Amino acid sequence: MRQGLLFTRHVLVRYVCSLLSYFVTTQFRCSNDLLVYPPEHTSTATSTSATATVSVSNTPTCSSEATRLHLSDPPYENYFYEDCASSSHVVVTSPLENSNLTIIGPRLLVAWPAGNSGVVAFFEPEDGKNGTLGIQLQNSTATGQTLDPVYLPTKNASSENPQVGVSGIINFNTSAILTVPILGSIRTIRDFTEGPSILITYIQGAISFSEIPGGGANLNRTWLDNVTTTYLGFVPINGSGAVSINRGVNTTLRFETGSYQFTASFDYPQLEPLSPSQVFNPSSSDLAQQDPDQATSLSFLSYTTKLLAGTWRFLTYFGRDSMLSLLLLQPVLSEGEGGAIEAVIGAFLERINRTDGSGCHEETIGDYSTYLNRNKNITSTAPQCDYKMIDTDYYLPIVLKNYFVDSATGKSRLSSFFNTTASVFEENSDLTYADLALIAAEKIMNTSAPFAADGGQTRDNLIHLKEGEIVGEWRDSTYGIGGGRIPYDVNTALVPAALHNIAALSTAGFFLEHPAWNETASQYAQVWEDKTLEFFEVTIPQSTAKSLVEQYVNESAFAGPSHTDNITSDIVFHGLALDGNNNQSIVRVLNTDDCFRLFLLNSTNQTQLSSFLDQTAGHILLPFPVGLSSPVGLFVANPAYGDDPVYAANFTNSAYHGTVVWSWQLAMTAAGLARQLGRCSSTTPPDFCAQPPLYTKLRTAYSHLWDLIDANAAQLSGEVWSWVYDSSEGFRVEPLGALPPPLGTSPTESDIRQLWSLTFLAVHREEFG
Template sequence: MKLAVWFPIRWNKPRAPRLRGGTLAGRGAWLVFLLVLGVGVAAAGEHQEPVLAFPERGLDSPEIYRDYTTRFFRDAHRNTVQIYIRQNDGRVVHLWANGANQSLGFSVRDASGHPVRLNWASSGAEIGQEERMLTLTYRLSAEQTPPFTFGHFLLGSMRFERDFQYQQGHRKPFSRAAFIPPEFPALIENISRLPEPIRRKHLNALNAPSVDALKARLLPQIKVLGPQLVRVGQTSLDGKNHLVLQLTALSTGAQFEPGEGTVTLNAPAGQPVQFQIQIASDGPSLTPLSARDIFNDAFFTFYRQIEKKAGLPGGEALRLYFRRLQRQVKGMELLSSQEKLMAGLPNFATYFGRDMMMSALMMEPILRPEMLEHVVGSVLRKLRQDGQVSHEEGLGGQAIRENAAVYNRLVEQYVTQFADRPGPEADSLLQQAWHVVTHLQATTENYWMVDDDFQLPVVAAHYLGRPDIPAQRKRRFLQQAAGPNRPGSRLVHLLKNLNYVAQVTRPYVDDPVPTHLVSFRRLPDGRWHSGSWRDSGAGYGGGRFAMDVNAIWVPRALEAMQSIFRALEQIGYPREALVEALSALPGHQILQRYLENESALQQAIDRWQKALEHFVVSLPAKEVRAHVAQKLAWLPETERAYWRSLLEQSRAADQPLEFLAVSLDERGRPIPIANTDLVTWLLLENVPEQILSGRLSAQRIVRWLALFERPYPVGLLIDGVGPVVSNDAYASQEIWEAFRKDVYHSPRTIWGREVNLLFLGLAKNIEAMQQVEEEKAKQQLAPVLETFRRVLEKNLRAVEASGLKHNELWSYRVTGNGVEPARYTTTSDVQLWNLTNLAVQYVLSRLKLENDHP
């Protein structure tokens, strides 16, 4: 991802407003916009208590949430709005999770430049609407007394706020240059280089009368409207959308004074201050879904049972359990709309293909059939022409940033190569640039990820294979257009994806050597892009071929292809008709062969099911001890002493270890990072069927699961915390260093996604083994069933004890007193992957465990 930089542009004072051609224009255009709103914009609206708030008494540890608090609301159109306060940084951020993924943020410092601690001063918020603007109003109080200064105003895309904090910009002095995506001033510079008639045309497309007027949109404009009233306004670079942040001092004698990109609040000595915040946006709205739209009847039966039990005398533990369940249901509502399931709040309030599809698979036991249609339909709507799945969309300001980069390349090529040579090539570049500048907010798509291309067939096969969905409904769904400006039906787009899968997996079918596996893309610097869910720089240890992609998703995608063909026949699509539909797709011959010859597809499936053998790492006890000893010697003294003591007590390093490496290097050799990715295989696989058919050894799956119950740093499990997402003890020191710098997918983190996949995969297969009736089969499965139960209960206890199981990810600290769970600083408060815990609770309620759950 390309990040914004610190751009050395000074703050500008606003000029007088201008209105041209009925549109807002000019450097002071935002003032016209504010004057249209008028002072009355702050009038009271409908009062609303928070939908959710963190931390919540009885559910969340105050220590873990120290210096952080957040609330969630619904605006007048029922878009999700999140407000969070980082008290140790004095930063307040408002996420507007609408169709533009907007945010409004600011920081508060005292006279010494230290953060001012802020607290809620109102129980809820007032929501309203003024013309096109949706508003939300609430109050804050400061623990310190004035004077203090408001600065680092950042209004735009939530992606900007995300980058700003990733770069630690929110902790830098207010005097530092403002945060501006570099593509924006570059676009303005490129417009100024165009010939005058073309420049005028492009400025008009951006609703700007001049280049100076466009420059004024680079920064939020700050206006002190009175002693106790400040408004900050931001117009989008294309002039189409507006954000407003209004500060009102509520204390007698308090007064704002303007500064350079800041405002300072003064008040009589020693007087505490409250102030009112109002935010306003004219961004596009989403269409929210309710719990009844999301969850099926079976889930609501379970939900009502818990609610009823929680109301009985002496049911305090159940009441807490139900409150958490209720909170998760509300969280799912906050993320869900007809357009998409957002990945997480606050940082990922938009479409992520992988997150939606994985969550649909994990939550399928509790979702209504319509939810699978929402997911599959959303993914197909964004499919690339060659069948690749979009990983992430860019909206609003982020779309402008990415489209501006395209515009800049086109204009730079025109100016440097063709400005003095008119002709077809110059005309073509200008025409392309014109199309971009007139659609600067057109949604952008990121197709760099690899795993999601193979997840789509699996989810589609689940949908088409459901017996509770009538054939007529499935046909109607497939016959509908994939989306606006997307020629072709959903069925045609699904075939495009299957065609892509068939093409990229064929080299390994023809010659099953490791270097013919599905590869990550190579970056310009020569490294391999981490193109699956461990998408940090260190996530796959620098590997080229990911285990989860090649050993799990590709074989399942080919199996799903087979299931889809059969399901399509059953609902009225004969193979001959599908072959005809394929004829328009480039390189369709492989998929056509699979359609016409099922044995050819089965051969491909069989070949790919053996791909996992390339990733197997088997270590005798002697090597386990040696590797772990080397890693411990590298750790700081406190950590080294603790882990050594633990190993002496547990003797965990005295047994051999077998696991699947996280990836292979470019020569096809395993990079021996132990990891949790087997949990995805557990969810998708019917383990008892594999064992009873002879395709899987019971001893092998028991060996693999040992990783999840042997204590870290030998295995993955940390008591009171949970299973770490990776263990690099068996890898090189270079990888240890990489994980120390980039901890996102390192042995320092526990991922809620992996925890819930583990619980769902184990529970599903435990349930399947419990249903086996034939005595000989039961005996064959007995050691596996015992292992699955033991691993499940150990990990349940550890995760429950952490107090952080509802988080996207969490971490831990090693102290002289042992290991303590810790909140990960940039975790999402409401995260789609973590809400799959609802499915975990539902599935666990059907199992008989030693530590029985409600």
Template sequence: MLVFDLREGDIHNHFFRRGSVAAHVLTRSGASPRLIVAFPAGNMGIAAWFDNAAARAELSVEGGLSGVEQADGMRGVSALLTSTAPALRVRRLLLGSVRTIRDVGRDGEVPAWLHSAVEVGDTPRGASIAARRTTRDGEHHLELRVEALDGTTATLGAGGHIELTAGPKGLRVRVTALSDEPPLTPVPVGEIVTERAGDDARQRQALAFLTYREKLLAGSWRFLTYFGRDTLLAVRMLLPVLEPAVVEAGLGSVLDRLSPTGEVAHEEAIGELAALLHLEAGRTEGLREPVYDYKMIDDDFLLAPLAAEYLLGTAAGRERAAAFLARRTPGGETYAEALARNVALVLRLATPFAETRDVKALIALKEGERVGEWRDSEEGLGYGRIPFNVNVALVPAALHASARLLASPLLGADAEGAGRAERLARAWKSAGAFFRVELPEDEARRRVSAYAESLGLDPAPALSSLSGTLSFPAIALDGEGEPIPVMHSDDSFVLLFTDPPPEALEEIAGRLLRPFPAGLRTPVGVLVANPALAPDPALRGLFTAAHYHGTVTWSWQQAMLAAGLSRQLARADLPPRAREALERAKGALWEVIHATREARTWELWSFALEDGRYKLVPFGAERAHHDESNAVQLWSTVYLAVHP
């Protein structure tokens, strides 16, 4: 059995897994209380938003969760829910796919098919209310039962809204959330990582909740299903400590979902969400067949590096490679054939730029898409089209890895194909020049000072770190190949996947050492974006502490920077100056990682300034925040393999 709790400010997270039951229960206290129950099975959930409270209201689970398994196939969890509010009225109740709950949310329009049947009943201890819904395809069911306890009353008010009124002992109700979606197969906690893994219990618990035989889940509660990029990056960083069966569960889930042309599936629509998409397309049969999304471009270049590192670079991978590649996808092809399709795609996509060196031949977001890599909020690239990390790090890495795979017997010992991949990789070394941004020292100082003052931050520490021309790579290029001048943390990809020259390493170290807003370092984390040097106020406005990919910290980005620094320091060809710069950057990075240890499993967090001092703020805790963080995120568990 797996049971653990996490707290992010006003949000309390409770995780439970036992046999076929797995659930994440979230309560949010404050002026806008909320209850969410998310099930990995089918990526389904239940959400209740309460009316705004006149005063701050605590909403919490007392005594933990207990598993429920009924003879009719319904399974889930039960909890004693308590509140300090004298009364709570459910403003909105949704039972459906997690994606639907995310999209409709507290204020979106609720389609007619999403409404639930709500019934009032009696129990020996008081009134009870049950909300039930059959999924759109008629195949499965969701249920929420609310039983009033200790004098609390539960009634249906105007419009069918559930109303709870406290009794003499306060507001106390037993909440039971159930679903009959087919369960996933959990991997036992003791079979996920080796003895080399870090001993952080929280990290192990988070990873365990997201690890199943069929696939690894991206994060909870909001991304409680397969995501290709998340799987590939997390497994790559966890590779030194993962048991082979878990590595192969991750790799296999990606190979199972490749497109006919070898593209990696970004996300899957399963359960009711798949049924909805099929019904919208006019389909009447096979409504539960998964629907895969292939709009991302970065994950296509992540498969070969992981496959090569595991199958050719580890003892366990080499021993198990033949058997693993002989497995078959749901479509009937071997994993070797599927991997070869992805390698062929990598070479095909890399050829135009290698032949022309034309900036417009670099890898861009797909036509009509505004997102395409991990900064996948619409403004995450400053509306750029050609991402830095894909073109400067991932394409060259995928080409080198493809050469290794093609040269090996695993993919037929194709010496000619391997040679072509290496030639393409050499040509791609010139891609970085298109992203370079340079500012004279006086202009850099002016912009840093103005930006710091606009935040209420003392500019002196940042200004004291500037000396000479300031250069950094743009976060992306626009459609015409012009740089979007926003500093960023995607040096992490360069460090982990490539071997840059010493002078480039010194520049990267500088960005990690310089205090924000001259660099990326703050006392509460390395920021994933810094727009201080952008001359356009509108561009700077896309990267605030309230934006999902703004001046915020993502846990996995810090971990990948740390892993990348260690990888570079293991090189034997570095001159003393570059090595010293990397050592200092590594020390500064681990200082902020240790300072935010309690947030490591989170997806991301933000900051606020109080009297000029930094304060860590859970992302989603403020009304101005554009989104919400997950309490556990797959790629935030990688500190099990990434150590100081």
């Protein structure tokens, strides 16, 4: 019955469009069986199909202008459109001359925050010669815009939601074939792009192909919820040839050289966005004018109920990402009910696993959630969460204290906020935010107690990855922590920071069920702060260090100098993790995770603090492969001291957590160094402030880091970037996932905009006297 109703609607729209094209002299456009705004005017003198590609338009009534943004990151061109009705991110991929054509091909992708959903169309040249097909978007001659909204308020037979999306013009420089379309979930697209390129037969088989007036073709697929439908349509314009449907084992579309109007839309419930003016607090409202790029990007990822991690690949809720971003962005974010800060904290509490207090890592929603439920023989569209991470939990006490204890607005919101009843996950629907915060804090106290006990400072009592998992903190790729089971950042920074803040919250009146926590948590925190670093310390004698770096340069793909003359003493650092691959007791990879301890702790063990700051500053100042510094930024990993080929092989410039640069680590390192230097102005400054060589070294490292940040300003809003080295030019930035052969072997792309990479809106270079 439902299919019959949909067919009737499609036929009716086509019929109306055909009538309009015959009787109305003004050119309209009939595209994708939708009523599309605005019309693309074409001349009937140049196109026999022009009068058949006409339509009627409707637009949502918005109180503010639509937001548009174009970001170029060749071979990726990114276009954003957002209004009060919907948000869209369009990515056009067109290979460059030096692109690795085995992983980069012509592609049109549309990502929607609502439902973490989208569409993608993979193209190839009709003649089969890879690299000859180029695609690009063109501005509309009617509006002058690259993207325009699609809005159909009329409800169809199954959905109560308006049909929304975007329309634009795509140009092919030669005849092309649409080989693989995916309609529904960004997670499905991500898995296909980065995994073994396996598609789910019954999902792909549900895509319907049909001709539409004007020589066009329409694709649509109803989601597994049997309610939502995604549409993708193409109509030739400006004299281009008709789109032909080739039905076979896999149905494809054929395009002539020329331009085609595309329309991508769906009818899923939309999120309520936080506009650039709503996401910032009043004192930071001018950021929308000072830095419209980052402000617009932050707004695109910010909604009243949650903030999203990044786009296009991670256009959903990630607990760690949102909490870490809040820590760095809090000075500029909006407070109070409906503000960005409470959106982040509320989203975290809503998704806590009540059975063990774990925080949600990645939320799965929309079509992909229905798919996962179906795999379990469950008929449900309910959202799901991934709880495999071990670091996410520890951010909650820190942000709770920062807002509800240190902020006047937060204090005024205590009762109203914590009496809120959870509503996102049915299993939490009988719990308040206060209940969920307590469950999370109890987990931290219980799991940290063994190490804090008398005589409990053993390797076994440190925090390990969960059983059966190979990832558990931010370096969550297969080799991100070298196979380690006991991560450096979690044990030496996140656990003690969380405990310190639980103690502060208890003192402020939280957790009345545990009145002794103000003292107990403080005692635990001190033990974790003072006694964990020693487990991760790596010391390499000067001569051995030189030999290892020379060996790395000779055996790896790095073509630059070794810089071993800079090694003037033993090399000391803290390894990424314990219990790594090849039976390594410590993963001997130099890294930037010192930033967690710099930013989250005010250590009071003076000898330990001075030593830690000295070596951290040294790694920032020393050039790669001796240290972490390069003209393109600080590398988050340096495997040169690994003394095992497995590290050089896995920590490369094509690896997600290899010798690459992450923006948020630059921001946290800068903010952490500023925090430590700022302590020198306190009434009880740490000892290092009175040690001129060390204090000067720390200031020099801070200044050097900011010089690198400023030099790479164009990359800072992106997730991660890589590089190539040329003997004449030195280091040159390259997008991860777009490295030229033979380096470009990873299908992992960097998000053009990542939530925690927008933290430079709040992190700035500071002056120290």
